[in-house]
Amino acid sequence: MPNTQSGATFALRDFSPYKEKKNEEYMNPNQKEHFKALLLAWKKELMEEVDRTVSHMKDEAANFPDPADRASQEEEFSLELRTRDRERKLIKKIDKTLELLETEDYGYCEACGVEIGIRRLEARPTATLCVDCKTLDEIKERQTTA
Numbered sequence: 001m002p003n004t005q006s007g008a009t010f011a012l013r014d015f016s017p018y019k020e021k022k023n024e025e026y027m028n029p030n031q032k033e034h035f036k037a038l039l040l041a042w043k044k045e046l047m048e049e050v051d052r053t054v055s056h057m058k059d060e061a062a063n064f065p066d067p068a069d070r071a072s073q074e075e076e077f078s079l080e081l082r083t084r085d086r087e088r089k090l091i092k093k094i095d096k097t098l099e100l101l102e103t104e105d106y107g108y109c110e111a112c113g114v115e116i117g118i119r120r121l122e123a124r125p126t127a128t129l130c131v132d133c134k135t136l137d138e139i140k141e142r143q144t145t146a
C-alpha cells in the first residue's frame with residue numbers, strides 16, 4: 001500500500017527548517033531559494049510515489065481468479081487511483097507555486113496581503129492564504145456545505 005499523504009501537508013523525509021538571520025528581509029533570495037528547493041524535493045517524492053503506485057497496480061493486476069478477491073482488488077485499485085489523482089493535483093499545485101515563487105507574490109496572503117510566514121510555509125509550501133484567512137475560508141466552506 002502507498003503511504004497516504006495527508007492533503008497538501010508537507011511530508012518530506014529530509015527537511016531542515018530555514019534559519020533566519022537577524023533582521024532578515026521576508027522572502028529575500030535566500031528564503032525563496034529555500035522554498036524552491038523544498039518544493040522541488042516534494043515534487044520529486046510525489047512523482048516517485050505515483051510511479052510506485054503504477055507499478056504496484058501493474059504487478060497485481062489480473063492475479064485473482066476469484067470474483068471476491070477481484071472485488072477487493074478493484075476496491076484497492078480505486079483507492080490507489082484516488083491517491084494518484086490527488087498526488088497529480090498536488091504536483092500541479094507545486095508547479096503553480098514554483099511559478100508564483102518567480103514573482104513577488106509568493107509568501108503573501110492572496111486575500112489580505114499579509115506575510116504568510118516562514119514556519120507556516122514550511123508546513124504548507126503551497127499555502128496562498130494566511131492562517132486567519134484560511135480559518136475564515138474553512139468556516140465559510142462549512143457553512144455553505146452544511
Ligand SMILES: [Zn+2]
Pocket residue numbers: 109110111112113114129130131132133134
Ligand atoms: Zn490573509
